[in-house]
Amino acid sequence: MSKNVRVRFAPSPTGPLHIGGVRTALFNYLFAKKHNGTFVLRIEDTDQNRYVEGAEDYIVKSLEWCGIPFDEGQGKNEKFGPYRQSERKHLYKEYADRLIAEGKAYYAFDTAEELDFHRKDHEAKGKTFIYNWHNRLKLSNSLSLSEDEVNAKLEAGDDYVIRFKSPQDETLHLKDIIRGDIKIDTNILDDKVLFKADGMPTYHLANIVDDHLMEITHVIRGEEWLPSLALHIQLYDAFGWEAPEFAHLPLILKPTGKGKLSKRDGDKLGFPVFPLEWKDPNTEDVSRGYKEDGYFPEAVVNFLAFLGWNPGTEQEIFSLENLTQAFDLAKVNKAGARFDPDKTKWFNHHYMQEQDNYDLAVAFKNSKTELSEIDTQYIELAIGLIKERATFVSDFWDLSHFFFVTPTEYDEKSAKKAWKEDSLDLMKELILVIESVDDFTVENLQTVIKGWITSNNIGFGKVMMPLRLALVGALQGPDVFDIIYMIGKNETVQRIQNLINNLK
Structure with missing residues (x-):
């Protein structure tokens, strides 16, 4: 690309960052890095009524956890700061006034009650109320009032908004990188509010002014902003500015494929929709996060990339570097891209296998008080034997508890299957065989015990099933000889004796 690529992620701090917002941030990040560009974080907090304390910090921490930190923003490489819109509000009025002076916007003094009356009146007549060229001159604004009336209202401090004057009888030709060419009839567009009665700009004005002043070259955002594209392009034209290129990302759909993914879907089906756990400062309600649920950030990034994007190959596993390329x-x-909770687990299972066993052991040890006195290297060895069956660190205890705690109960179904009439005598003999082993390695244990079974023409299942039951408490777990080696000779013999005492 001929110009330096600059993209921005511009969330509102009105609560936790939805996974759809993380996907938008990720696509902006990947595009910027692919083209050696800059990824800007801008906080769009013009709606102060919906501002939630702690939300901005949550957004920053979420991006950092995902491994997609911003290059430029509040407190970091502040080339075009400040990066909170609430701290830039002095700029927006200037640009709104400029549009009024050039006849491209106007003051509107209509009260909420008056506008509600017009909406209901239109509805009663089977029509839709649109504030534009159809009825501007019938409403209370600087186009229908005399200059003296307008000045009197402004001097009296009457509440007003500033509306964009949408053109009549024109066809807009818009371009979107993802959706191609779009045609819009301006007659169906309403005169959007650019500046509110509270002295703050709307998203539309602030967004355009900031993108221009911050030299944003590409706007990559959610599909929900597609209906605003016409206004935004018109605003660029009205100011005489070159517009950035636009790309509107598809919605992330519910697992059913119908409707936009929401927190309610996650609560109902048992998966998070936020990157990090969120505690609402007002209600104290806690929402689950991917981090706290045991997902690896690499897995989250990988599955988010496939929500709407496809490399065109069969490859599904991509590191962040691979994704960038x-x-x-x-x-x-x-x-729209359907969210598949099972697929997210599939990604996490894959990345589980790539994690360092020692790091997993530390995480596992910190999560279970039962392991506080266990040597971390021993835990590391146990994890190496069971992690291929794990999706989350929280799965480890169920898969490995027998490495750390002697079974005191035996699965009833497994016991019926494993314990036969001759099991008692075979287990007594097996104890003698194990006690005779001096070279207590996995390979030698396997050689000695299998040799004893074969030389005595015993069915393998007759020995191995009750042995596994004694060691684990059920007919599950990794290789029996690995378990014996890990827990040692004395513990192995004791567990077999416990089984004998329990089932004889």
């Missing part, structure tokens, strides 16, 4: 907005789909 492969990412292309031209390969982003228009249609």
Whole structure:
């Protein structure tokens, strides 16, 4: 690309960052890195009524946990700061006044009650109320009032908003990287509010002014902003500015494929929709996070990348570096992407296998008080034997508890299957065989015990099933000889004796 790529992620601090917002941030990050560009974080907090304390910090921590930190923003490489819109509000009025002076916007003094009356009146007549060229001159604004009336209202401090004057009888030709060419009839557009009565700009004005002043070259955002594209392009034209290129990402759909993914879907089906756990400062309600649920950030990034994007190959596992190299907005789909909770677990299972066993052992040890006195290297060895069956660190205890705690109960179904009439005598003999082993390695244990079974023409299942039951408490777990080696000779003999005492 001929110009330096600059993209921005511009969330509102109104609560926790939804996973859809993380996907938007990720695609912006990948596009920027692919083109050696800059990833900007801007906080769009113009709606002060919905501002939630702690939300901005949560957004920053979420991006950092995912491994997609911003290059430029509040407190970091502040080339075009400040990066909170609430701290830039002195700028927006200037640009709104400029549009009024040039006849491209106007003051509107209509009260909420008056507008509600017009909406209901239109509804009663089977029509839709649109504030634009159809009825501007019938409403209370600087186009229908005399200059003296307007000045009197402004001097009296009457509440007003500033509306954009949408053109009549024009066809807009818009371009979107993902959706192609779009045609819009301006007659169906309403005159959007650019500046509110509380002295703050709306998203539309602040967004355009900030993107221009911050030299944003590409706006990559959610599909929900597609209806605003016409206004935003018109605003760029009204100011005489070059517009950035736009790309509107597809919605992330519910697991059913119908409707936008929401927190309610996650609560209902048992999966998080936020990157980190969130505690609402007002209600004290706690929402689950991918981090706290045991997902690895690499897995989250990998599965988010496939929500709307496809590399065009069979490859599904991508590191962040691989994603950066492969990412292309031209390969982003228009249609909504269905969220699949099982697929997210599949990704996490894969990344589980790539984790360092010692690091997993530390995490596991910290999560279970029963392990506080156990040597971390011993835990590391146990994890190496069971992690291929694990998706989360929280799975480890169920898969490995017998490495750390002697079974005191035996699965009833497994006991019926494993314990036969001759099991008592065989287990007594097996104790003698194990006690005779001096070279207590996995290989030698396997050789000695299998040799004893074979030389005595005993069925393997007759020995191995009750042995596993004694060691684990059920017919599950990794290789029996690995378990024996790990827990040692004395513990192995004791567990077999416990089984004998329990089932004889």
